[in-house]
Amino acid sequence: MVTTTVRETEAVVVGGGLAGITAAHRLAARGVRVVLLEKRDKLGGSSAMSGGWFALSDTPIQHRANVEDSAGSFLRDMVETGGGYADVALLQRLVERQSDVIATIDRASAWTDELKVSWGMSVPRAHLIRIRDLLGFLEREAASAGASILTAHPAESMMWDGARVTGVRSQAGDIAASLGVVLTSGGFSRSRDLLDLFVPHQAAAMPYGGAGNTGDGLRMAMVLGAGLADVGHVAGTYGQHADTRDDEHELLTANYLGAILINANGDRFSDESASYKILGSAVLDQPQGMAHQVFDSVVRGRSKPGVPLSDMERIDELGHLVQAPSLGALEAKLGIPRGRLERTVDVYNSVVAGIRADQFHRNGLVAGVGDLVPVRVPPFYAYSAVPAMTSTYGGLKVAADTSVQRMDGTRIDRLFAAGEVTGGFHGASYMTGTALTKALAFGIEAADTIAALKRP
Ligand SMILES: Cc1cc2nc3c(=O)[nH]c(=O)nc-3n(C[C@H](O)[C@H](O)[C@H](O)COP(=O)(O)OP(=O)(O)OC[C@H]3O[C@@H](n4cnc5c(N)ncnc54)[C@H](O)[C@@H]3O)c2cc1C
Incomplete structure (x- = not known):
């Protein structure tokens, strides 16, 4: 199919789950013109199906429950849970971004009082958040800040000028993005071929997660030479x-x-x-x-x-x-x-x-x-x-500022990724609540990285 450029904007976000809605909202709020593309007919992805547990340290809820916790202890627990495979620089940025995550949940009034300990945690750190309230709040805020949200619009490939990513191709036409593209398309829990490729021993696990999570972001970035992290550790x-x-x-x-x-x-x-x-x-x-x-x-x-x-x-x-x-x-x-x-x-x-x-x-x-x-x-x-x-915790190799990297660590210019499409955070295993925290924290990180390109 021949496509033509139908639109020009500054940033395109591909995938409307927690990471994508967060990125689109933050970009719009920071004055960046942004288009959010979602393949399904409504936003939400796996985020809307999730339990809503967020791993966070040093929160008011922990203080009320007399739980002593710190970013350092959270970081140590994640490193240990990952069995030495996780990228510590990413985890460091995740704990640094917690204050933004907490502030966002505050603004959405999405807290509950539920706090529990889960595997890998040295103290109770899993906080139950009303996830649909949070997603609804972010979507409304994104729209009112001026983000253009297009549902039933699957991205098909990246536009590439030989040096950098310049936009996104979709059936509805090309969208040029002068500052960059953020992949927030979720994992590959619904892709039989990628599961067979990376974790054939998990093939019998029941396919679940967002119906649109077929690894599109991975494929689009791999065509441009993106590296991968943690994919062999994915488990049901x-x-x-x-x-x-x-x-x-x-x-x-x-x-x-x-x-x-x-x-x-x-x-x-x-x-x-x-x-x-x-x-x-x-x-x-x-x-x-x-x-x-x-x-x-x-x-x-x-x-x-x-x-x-x-x-x-x-x-x-x-x-x-x-x-x-x-x-x-x-x-x-x-x-x-x-x-x-x-x-x-x-x-x-x-x-x-x-x-x-x-x-x-x-x-x-x-x-x-x-x-x-x-x-x-x-x-x-x-x-x-x-x-x-339910989720695939390995994916694209990224730097702490969400730039997508090749296996040799060089960056694919103007391509960013956040949320479940990324790897490097969980290593060999997974601590409950870190996937949602990661999606929100790095949706914000990606937006700030792109906004900084506008005002160097
Ligand atoms: C049942 C269940 C329970 C869970 N419980 C928890 C929990 O309690 N705590 C926790 O931390 N994690 C939990 N998880 C995992 C967590 O929900 C996900 O890792 C997280 O929500 C991923 O967010 P995301 O924004 O990266 O992706 P998603 O929320 O999956 O969003 C990705 C979006 O991208 C869209 N998309 C895909 N391809 C394209 C394309 N080509 N073009 C445009 N759009 C595209 C998809 O349709 C989807 O809407 C759970 C998952 C499931 C399924």
Whole structure:
């Protein structure tokens, strides 16, 4: 198809999730003419489907809960979680940008009081934010600041003059961008070919995340020689029902409240307090690639309605919570060979009672915090879940100012990227809440980098 230049602007942002809306808003607010292109018919992407947990340190909510935290401790935890693979310069910029993230959430009045500890955190640092309120606020602010928002407008490729990126090609025409292009097109959780290329061992994970997240930004930048980071570490998240719809957040991690994980044979197979990414890979190796979260009425009482990952009420409403008066009846409902579940629970309960050591070395509910709970008080419950490819935490190699880099570290002039399309932040594993914090922090960073080009 022949395209013609239909528009000229200063900056184009490709993808309207949290990173893209944030970048477009900040650019417009800083007086840069900007066009935001979104492939789907509405903004949101994976951000709108997410649980809304943001990892942040030294916040008023932590202070109220007497949690002592600091940017240094957050940084150390992320470096450790990444197993030495993450780019420390990126993490350093992420913690520096926290004040902007907090100020944005303040302005959107999107805080809740929920604060929790998650895998990789030395203290409770995961803050539950009303993510749709935040996205709605940013979209309204972006429009009123003058950003031009075009939905149902997929970007197809970059315009390149031999030295620098000059704009974006789309079916609706070319858009020239005098200052630069920001890729905020999300990850590749919906791209079978990229998942097969980078992580074929994760191929059985359930495809999930924003329907538009097919790795377009990666492909467009790779054509120009962009480097990649962390792509081989991408893993599914354990804890989603196999029938989950796209518009339903149905992740449950009852294991962090005390449940055990049982495979289809009725056996435990892992330390249930491990990261849901590590568990995702462990579950893929189990028969039928699934595992039941099994718990009793004590753990059932710990459900938090409306709180993503801990909301058993919603799972029950959806008809996905199995209940039985005895372990024998539960195992029959789950199709587990007779007597196996009871035997496994007996062994586990003796671990909890301190009679024997745990073969999987479980030492807490999550992050070494919380006492183990026996599976003892009827009725008993099970949630049968699979690993879902919710997000892909590797992607384009970027500098801390969001410039896209080639593998040798040189920059592709006037091409920037932020959010899940980028790699280098998470390394070998993932701390809950860092993906949304990263999207917001680096949406702002990208906008400030481009705005500085206007006024050197
Ligand atoms: C179920 C679920 C729960 C999650 N929970 C959490 C959580 O609690 N905390 C956390 O930190 N992270 C969580 N995540 C991950 C997090 O939501 C994402 O990493 C983050 O929202 C990514 O933001 P983004 O702006 O980079 O991308 P997205 O929000 O995915 O936005 C990308 C946008 O780009 C568009 N796009 C793609 N290609 C093109 C193109 N060619 N042209 C134009 N537009 C294009 C897409 O349609 C999409 O709208 C969760 C993810 C899922 C799926």
